[in-house]
Amino acid sequence: MEKKPTNGDSRHKLLDRALSRHQGRPEALIEVLHTAQDVFGYIPRDVLAYIAAALDIPKSRVFGVASYYPLFSLTPPASHTLTVCMGTACYVNGAAALLEEAKRACGCADGDEITEVRAAHCLGSCGRGPLLKVDQRTVVDADRDAVRREVAAFEEHSHDD
Numbered sequence: 001m002e003k004k005p006t007n008g009d010s011r012h013k014l015l016d017r018a019l020s021r022h023q024g025r026p027e028a029l030i031e032v033l034h035t036a037q038d039v040f041g042y043i044p045r046d047v048l049a050y051i052a053a054a055l056d057i058p059k060s061r062v063f064g065v066a067s068y069y070p071l072f073s074l075t076p077p078a079s080h081t082l083t084v085c086m087g088t089a090c091y092v093n094g095a096a097a098l099l100e101e102a103k104r105a106c107g108c109a110d111g112d113e114i115t116e117v118r119a120a121h122c123l124g125s126c127g128r129g130p131l132l133k134v135d136q137r138t139v140v141d142a143d144r145d146a147v148r149r150e151v152a153a154f155e156e157h158s159h160d161d
């Protein structure tokens, strides 16, 4: 079994919970990768190796799947991340407009590396959507104005440095 990347980290507990929920079934790879992406903000190489060992899948296949789907990132996130939940419940409440606004607003920022815009599978609070995740903070019932406020705050802080 691949060594756990970092012990005592609550993110790894969430990953282990997802692995045990799927009882180590290789068919659960995509779901487990979603969990890893959500809890780490990207999928570190050591986590990929850990998942491969836990699901008994070759590392090359896990890497191939993780690098194929644009929802997964194998590199650390930008300074800030805006994640729009595009799960069904959020989608029917206007998440597509939020994602569009986030891309537009971040395109106007001082540099694309300031903010990364992502779409997520489901962030687990379906009744409070559309959900916007601003770095690790969650904004419920988000709208276009909320997106613009968050991006403006990022820009303001980048000028403080």
Ligand code: FES
Pocket: 085, 086, 087, 088, 089, 090, 091, 121, 122, 123, 124, 125, 126, 127, 129, 131
């Ligand atoms: S669909 Fe958005 S939180 Fe579940």
